[in-house]
Amino acid sequence: MAKLFTPYTIRGVEFKNRIAMAPMCMYSSHNQDGKVQDWHKVHYPTRAVGQVGLIIVEATAVQPAGRISNEDLGIWSDDHVEGLTEIVRLMKQHGAKTGIQLAHAGRKSTVDGTIYAPSAIAFSEDYKIPAEMTVADIEETIEAFKQATIRSKQAGFDVIEIHGAHGYLINEFLSPLCNQRTDEYGGSAENRYRLLGQVIDAIRSVWDGPLFVRISAEDYADGMDTAQYVEMARWMKKQGVDLVDVSTGGVVRATIHPFPGYQVPSADKIRNEANIATGAVGLITSALQAEEILQNGRADMVLLARELLRDPYWPYRAAKELGVKIESAVQYNRGWTYKKL
Template identity: 70%
Template sequence: MTAKLFSPYTIKGVTFKNRIVMSPMCMYSSHNQDGHLQNWHRTHYTSRAVGQVGLIIVEATAVTPQGRISPQDLGIWSDEHINGFKELVGLVKEHGAKIGIQLAHAGRKAILEGDILAPSAIAFNDHSKTPKEMTKADIAETVEAFKIGAERAKVAGFDVIEIHGAHGYLINEFLSPLSNKRWDEYGGSAENRYRILREVIDSVKTVWDGPLFVRVSANDYQEGGLTPEDYITFAQWLKEQGVDLIDVSSGAVVTARIDVYPGYQVKYSETIRKAADIPTGTVGLITSPIQAEEILQNDRADLVFLARELLRDPYWPRTAAKELGAVIKGPKQYERGWM
């Protein structure tokens, strides 16, 4: 049986050479609070391209200064950020990988000076700052910021854009009734709580016609919160809007106890994929090549997102190929030691 993990996957004319995706992971390594790329980022992302990852997604990148998780986050709120991303895109593509960027706004989980924004004036926890409830003008400005961020990402040459709608950040805060207590058209019903994500997608699509992913947290793990079944409805709406793939994670909109075990989030990807008939990516303690292959062979997801395992082993694709009996080419400079 041919390893599906090493089969190509094409979306809107963009082909990933395999199904291995580097999940976006914040590096908190930008200096001077200016959101610019550093040498660390160039080394970090390019080394995974050398390691033969099919798609690399750059960490959560703030569409506004106020939308950063921390002062050390990357940003795409200024045209001055474009050249750094152009350089990074070129370095990664030189080694045969495709590259995406996750556009993000931290919402109430921002750890910054000054006001932070959220759908409702509810702090994340007892140690967090109470956010300012967003006005409709704030919402409109944020939607526009996602659009302009997408425009800059296109100029920089990215292959994929992912909208961050997970992990308790702004869009996830609007989606979940645990963090959204609004009484206007952005709160209450599922349709209203989805409205800002709908507007962000519609706005982004006016400037971006490439592959579009959305990351979601498919379970709030708390009574009264969202469940995978709720996300079937959201996924159907995402599909109607032309989203190409849902990157399925879970948790972090509120503090909660989560039973964590290898592949614990795969079932959420499988549920959404089958019920909404939309491609998905899955993530969450996926470390073994056999585990990744099982997910794909049983159509539980279309792409496998690796996070910490790729921090530990930038050459994990080579490890996986050897275990699964697949042959993949490495850099010609490494040929004497690759196989």
């Protein structure tokens, strides 16, 4: 059987296949309160009907100032749990496992008021200058990740993913391009990793399920690269991280020339040199492409983003391409048979 459709288990949680939906912001919480709207109740369960094995809900802010935009989902309040519980229930009806990406936008936040970062350096001339976080600010943020994890557990999610990529807060601490601190959170790689390490420990103190970390393995500038993330991935593994979700870019404006599977080599290198499971993402569009990644041990899961926006039922198309028969929603069974009238 094609490896793309073989089950995969992490910490007792079995995913029915290796297809995951990457977290993608929907910018659809229109009341600026971070709550789930009708859009989310349709968007996410549709991919579950489409037989995606793991669906990771978009970057969900652990603090109000940590939103990318006013329309982001939030998990900084108990008021958010009800809506998140509902979308989890709807997704699980169709056999999908559910994840949530816990996030803080850092200096790339566009909300009103003060925004925060490791250093008082704006992302670009189009962004506000952030306030440099004090140690007290950092401690509050770590606690916010912990409380968000407790709420995620209450909502019934199967997987927690820490957003440490794309130039948002944790990524900002990891990269020397925007972390110019001189205290215990800046300077050496160990110091720049400290915030992420403390967030992992805080989450692990209340969460025993699968834990992923999304990283940007390349800054595309004179900053972090995949070789440096191999070392950090080893640290993550020791702390109980189960899978590194490997993306690239976003911490500074840089020229990137994407091509199909352009981020897969980073997932491959981290998987095989740090001996940790990885997820591959980035212009993966065909079943044969996804299957090659898995068959050759370059990653353990394949995450699709825009392709699942274009086609919520991509797994059915992939199964046909690979000659695999998969179960569908009972209501769709007659779509697979043709009886001449």
